[in-house]
């Protein structure tokens with residue numbers, strides 16, 4: 001019996017490139033559980049963003065399926081899935097610059113179909129507190145915040161609709177090393193303490209190294225590496241980068 005909250009089955013994606021059809025992803029099968037942080041890694045152009053846009057219902061595959069708790073997201077409805085089931089965090093934060101941090105979170109709360117009980121402002125401040133943004137910072141307009149703070153606000157916004165799955169495309173791409181590590185620690189906490197399924201795309205190995213599971217896109221097979229991680233049971237502190245591969249299909 002699978003514990004997967006999200007699965008892909010034989011996902012294939014290609015596009016017309018002049019006279020040729022170029023395949024980016026081929027037969028990608030994978031499975032993601034709650035309570036874990038996954039890092040999708042691979043060379044530039046290997047299809048990481050494409051994969052994320054398929055599991056994020058921003059684009060549809062040529063063939064194959066994305067399943068949320070066993071149900072095809074097409075049946076759930078892409079828009080419903082995007083609004084109520086997942087939260088997405090982008091490299092450039094995508095916040096409304098002239099609004100405060102708290103207002104940015106509240107805008108997302110207004111879009112979801114979920115009923116959020118109680119005072120929305122208080123709820124937004126609570127979400128921001130979870131990612132280390134205090135009340136004073138929450139009341140400042142976003143254009144006055146640092147990159148690291150803006151990314152925290154974006155994570156709080158993704159969290160605020162009480163989703164199971166948080167996805168992020170190069171969330172530390174614009175941040176320095178220390179700030180990147182702080183952001184990954186937040187993603188780890190979402191997985192380990194709040195039982196979210198967190199999937200991040202990154203080309204930064206120091207970020208990927210902190211993930212529970214690392215999925216490497218192989219440009220030759222156009223799918224994830226299938227090298228078995230025989231050392232999976234090792235204690236986390238004993239894990240080396242090379243040990244963090246995981247069997248996916």
Ligand SMILES: Nc1ncnc2c1ncn2[C@@H]1O[C@H](COP(=O)(O)OP(=O)(O)O)[C@@H](O)[C@H]1O
Nearest residue numbers: 015016024042043044045046047048049050051
């Ligand atoms: N619909 C499309 N039309 C044209 N080119 C595309 C399309 N989708 C993806 N690509 C190209 O496919 C390649 C892989 O893209 P991407 O998923 O962004 O890789 P990564 O995020 O790993 O760098 C890139 O060269 C991108 O420009």
Ligand SMILES: [Mg+2]
Nearest residue numbers: 048049050169
């Ligand atoms: Mg990309």
